[in-house]
Amino acid sequence: MPTSRLRYPAGLRRTSMTDTDPQAYEPTQIETAWQQRWQAEGSFVTRDDLPREQCYYVLEMFPYPSGKLHMGHVRNYTIGDAVARYQRLRGLHVLHPMGWDSFGLPAEQAAIDRGAHPKTWTYDNIAHMREQLKRMGFSYDWAREFATSDPGYAHREQQLFLELVDQGLVYRKSAIVNWSTGLDCVLANEQVHDGKCWRTGMPVIQKELPQWFLRTTAYAQELLDGLATLDQWPEAVRKQQSDWLGRSRGAEIDFPIEGHDRHLTVFTTRPDTVFGVTFMSIAPDHPLVADLVTEAQRPAIDALRAEIAAQSADERTGADSPKKGVATGAWCINPVNGERVPIYAANFVLADYGTGAVMAVPAHDTRDFAFAQAHDLPIKRVIAEDGVDPAAPMTEAFTAVGTMMASGHFDGLRSDAGIDAVIDWLAEQGHGREAITWRYRDWGVSRQRYWGNPIPYVYGESMGMVPLRPQDLPVSLPEDVVFDGRGNPLNRHPSWATTAADGSPLTVATPAGREPARRETDTLDTFFESSWYFARYTCADAEEPLDRRRVDHWLPVDLYIGGIEHACMHLLYARFFQKALCDLGHSSVREPFKRLLCQGMVVAETYYREDEAGNRTWFNATEVEVEHDERGQPLRATLRQDGQPVVIGRIEKMSKSKNNGVDPQALIERYGADATRLYALRAAPPEKDLYWDDAGLAGDYRFLRRLWTHIHDRLEALSTATSGSDDPADYSAAADQALARKLHATIKRASEAMDRDFAFNTAIAACMELFNALADQDLGLRRRVVESLLLLLAPMTPHICAELWQRLGNQDLSAARWPAYRDDALLEDSIRYPVQVKGVVRGHLELPRDLDRAALEQAVQAHPVITEILAGRELKRLIVVPGKIVNLVV
Template sequence: MEEHYNPVDVEPKWQKYWNKNHTFKVKEDKSKEKYYLLEMFPYPSGKIHMGHVRNYTIGDVVVRYKKMQGFNVIHPMGWDAFGMPAENAAIDNNTHPAAWTYENISAMRYQLKKMGFSYDWDREIATCRPEYYKWEQWLFLKMLEKDMAYRKESYVNWCEKCQTVLANEQVESDKCWRCSENVQQKKLWQWFFKITDYAEDLLAHCNKLPGWPDKVMRMQKNWIGKSSGSEVKFKIDGSDSNNDQDSDKNITVFTTRPDTLFGSTFMCLAPEHPLVEKLSRGTSQEKQVDEFVNKVSTQERSAEGIENCEKEGVFIGAYCINPANNEKIPIYTANFALMEYGTGAVMSVPAHDQRDFEFAKKYDLNIRVVIMPEDESLDIDNMTCAYSGRGVLVNSGEFNGLENTQAIDDITAWLENQDRGKKTINFRLRDWGISRQRYWGTPIPVIHCPDCGIVPVPEKDLPVTLPEGVDLLAKGGSPLATLDSFVNVDCPKCKREDAKRDTDTMDTFVESSWYFLRYCSPRYENGMFDPETVDYWMPVDQYIGGIEHAVMHLLYSRYFMRVLNTFGMVKFKEPFTKLLTQGMVCKETLTCPEHGFVFPEESEIKSDGQVLCTKCNAPVEVGRVIKMSKSKKNVINPNDLLEKYGADVTRLFCLFAAPPERDLEWNDDGVEGCNRFINRVWRLVGKYQDFLSDVKPYSESASKLSKNAKALYIKANQTIKKVTDDIEDNFHFNTAISSVMELVNALYAMEAVERELDFLDDEMKQVITFCVENILILLSPIVPHFSEELWERCGRKSSIINHPWPEYHTDALQTDEVIIVVQVNGKLRSKFTTDINSDDEAIKNTALSDKNVLKYTSGKHIRKIIVIRKKQTLVNIVV
């Protein structure tokens, strides 16, 4: 047998074998229990990165493990193929997004195949193919018909110089990433999905997904953000009637703190609020308001940007009336008031809200305390921050003296009586804006007719395919709008000849919200999916992907299943029964003063530890450890690992380096250790190869064995239990692997004692065969090529993946002796071994007479002796 494991020969051999034997092809089989394992499909950026390798290795191990347990396992793979990078690459390299994408797909498919992953490649899909997005368009039309999709005006980032819409990612500190022009906010008509219709249901089911990590549920709950509070109407000063419902005469606010209503001394409106312009017009503040609104429109629109920028506002020249005390209070417009949340208006209570407090101090506005805590007396002159805790109402008319928690209900009821307010529920969740003014996405299948308005494209005309010959840098918004042959169309309804196609495409999160259904019947031509296959395979039993998708992608997918459920197309609401969110693969960034971010291979480490850029020899700054990403160039190319060590060592390392849910900080050392372990097993098998084929593995009771054989046999059974438990318990492969390493070490240690193989008696040979066989089986999901090869070399006939997962012998888990740990006052002072059946009294006595213990106990009064028999047996003597 060769001295080393040689992946170059072995890995392709077994990949061909699995391929030839259709090992991972599956179809529906009602006689078997199904198992759907899904990994988040990749965006075809060009190269598989370490995050993918990690994600897909974890999934692959589970697939092989479940298959060995007898499940009918489906394991599909595909491509999340629409998206911005293709368009950017096309602009930068003068290619077509489709050509770029398909090239990347073949390169990445080739890499995945080299990793030996167990995909049923017959089910491969790419979302940019018309056969896929046709059905997305079909669903869009169905949602449009049921009023689940609608249009409204909303803002986008706009670069005036490039005449184009920018993604948040393309805005760098309020400037365009291409030309550094100031970004503005531009109002456009855009399509939305009414996800808010399902807010309550999505929230309720957060508590019914035991297979999901708590943290993800918590994040989703907070994202949906249900809060109960009150709507309160503030009459605009100067408008005539109290009861007038006209929105011109009232400002409606949403507040969770109606108990502080008497303390509301000013009002803040979102800069986009329609009343801002209306009320400021003709006042002396008009100019300042315009300037402020313009300024805000150049500030970043992301929540992050809004919250981090300085809180500013301007008086709009109008007042409204606080309905609690009929006080006239000024109306401001402020950059922190969000049109999307609540009603776009905030009643500001500076004494009891920190943001309002700072705002009031800045603009010298009135502050009034209305909640008095029990243990101190608030005085506005001495307050340095707002008080948001509990207390008793003051300065609140008839409500003075009431507990504020009670006042929440009482004041709301009082407002309700006067028709000035009501109890209400508000969600933070907003409807899902799906319009994108981009080329490389699913075209929105509607036609705008001057007479008929919005007309859906007839089903027979689907898909609306992406046209060729579009200028991606064309000015003015959607690239599709520049192509007359695409835009100009007859109205399907009235046949008018000057109708126009919608030129927006859909958010790529739409494709990823249902791709797992398409895998069930990927070539189905009569609908999104064949219902029978979906009935069999769905829901996904185990979903695996990055924690960065904890909210959006997963929430959108849950929403889509509810839509399909409402349409009667699927029987379930939750797409993913169990979820594993793997941590990210991270690495430090390298920045060259000349060349910006540089790849690790573009830098070199000098002996003095300095890192230099290979292009210009300038010292490179070693930055923070962050998620590996192409844009930051802090990536490791898995190809290099594959070439040097092969797929199995790469896989082993990904699993051994950290538990899956934890971030993995990349470190080049460590791979070497995995390689060493693989070869250690290789040599172990080589050593015993002469009898492994002929000797049957030991299978009888442990008690019949002699001492050394018994110890080994127990270790092997413990290893089977440990590996099985570690996989079942959240896929902790790192500890599973280390327990196999321990068994391998035990075999080496035994071999060192009984140096000559001739000394091995039949009993020992049987136990060794048992150990080796199980080492290979336990490792086979992790290092499948390697295990198959050695399995074959041990004379085993059938492929190892057809071998059932091993079971341990319960009578062979425990050794006869246990170690007793003795503490004095909680500090470890001594240890001794004793028979497992010793009683507490005997253990106490041995502990007390131990000479190491006596050092600490002699001459002292023993107050208490505690004996614990759990994982460890422990005695704690309290003196």
């Protein structure tokens, strides 16, 4: 029979008949009651005055208030909450804050689409999502909540911006920028994915504009070095950041230009090949090109430059875009051997990396080799390949280590050692120097948008750009703005840019008095706000941007949880910011996040139909009926509405476009927050993708209800019994001893799973196993086991555990501690050894635990099980591993 999704579980459907039945599991009632109690008692408000070793700071990446919670949030925040509650049970004082990354473009889009003011829209969303978070039972310290668009936060951020200006970390320059055609706005390099805007997917083009930059590259080396200390970060993130920083060491070499008194300076990581240069490549938009080009070549060069200017970033730098080069007609001299080499302008050379010019060594560089072949340029071998005739014609570039040749007095040197030798020699001769180049660029922070934090600068007619004085802050956004989707609304406001806070005309001081001034209308990239919010949580009430004592008390964050998609954006900006904050005197902790957990995506099945044109209509799982064969394999899917088949598509990340999302609100209403949390934690380890399956969630709901019913059916007996000993030795019945041992085994498994890598899934499985083992054992022991289960599950499903704990007659669960286990309590007197023959298990034998190897071997050989297995075969070798296994070799 096909199963329908999102069935009402029986316990909920009967509400009208049973809502007075104190025995029924009613998640909504229990959960909201406990949530109100936690709120009223301020259960999760955190102090700042306890010794740091007794404290724990767990943080999840705060959300953009898009309107309502989605499953990704639910998963992320459930993981964080389970950790927070676990650490509290462990006796630690936990800081677990929440807030809102509330500046950003969707608010303006909503204004354009629906006429809602961005501010109203944003704060309405926050109010709704806050209620959803509370309904999930997350244990946040709401006293520290803020939104980054709050005047208080924005004001202090402007103060920090001015401090960064004083520190020399802010500058403005005209630059070629990534311009999103979707947003009408500049993007940072990190926000361009595959040549497209990371938010809208619209093409990104190159445009020249004056821009504000943060000198992030000043910290490039420290950002790279710091990665080595982040040993509790996933290797993948460290690798991505390291690649993004992209440090290369090599040499800058000056090539005199023939007929000019200037040099063409190149950057190379292979100075050992400098004797093999046969041409030069220069970026077409390099400033020297105009001076170099000969009249004959000018039309061709201009054509190449025009082509590049018209290209999008994607077309220009895509891997399979054709490589084009045009001779400039100019030549330069290789300073190491006096050879004359032509200078080409080439589209694959980037003006803003290195020096914007490259020395080309076709014999030892794959791309130069291809270019030389295409343009019929000479290929000159200067590194001999071991075991290969150096005179033989080359069919491909040799890029590995070999022996230097045709390189003057360097001949015979290994090329890897030659790098340093050539750099030293070039420096002596005055032809070059050692150089380090980074792929990482300064962070462009200007955005031509309304709903962002204004950059606190003004422009005077004679004074030019001037930072505001701290006493002139804050710069507040005007409320009366028009949103029509065309450019920056701040720019077109009639008076905001020229009016001071008190309503008078805006002026700026000059040596001769005051002159009219105009405000900067760019606002800050929203990554700016998320670069220091984790520090502000430690002192959300501080008058100053940050209270150093409290920042240093709580930082670094013990565990930071979020998606890996922020590896090179948020996580790198935040690390940069923390270092800058240190140098501004706000902190002395240079790395903000001690341990990082990147949770996987939430994925779900997709269903669709395709029309003749290949357009797909996607259906939500709630609209679809799936049939299985008798093995449980899905056979076909049909749309409920018309009974006609739909295609079962791939499993993909939940998204609007694939219509495979699930609304957490509906799940909470139907199954409760505890069941939803339990599923999010149980169905996959945190760092792996979570496959969404409503039937799985229903199973978790059933587990909770079984737990509830089990205790209630025995409530009178259990609550009047005294919690018994957990020591197997205190029981005589085998079933009691076994249960006591299993209790220790379960606590051990759960504790290790939590401590090692937050493997909630295995911790929960262990709890379910222990629950399944409950039968008619000793009553006191069973009470002990049930109480332990409630404690072990409390981080995951806090409401039901707190409620049952209390109904058993206990004080508040929050005063209790995570149960302890003893290794010696889980050992049995005898061990059931598997007996293998040629690696295949053929039988078992039960032997006392404390036999040593010799005694064990004797016991094994004498055992009838062995004799039977060996019948007719000769034992060649006997392997006995105490405590593990018996293996017979025949």
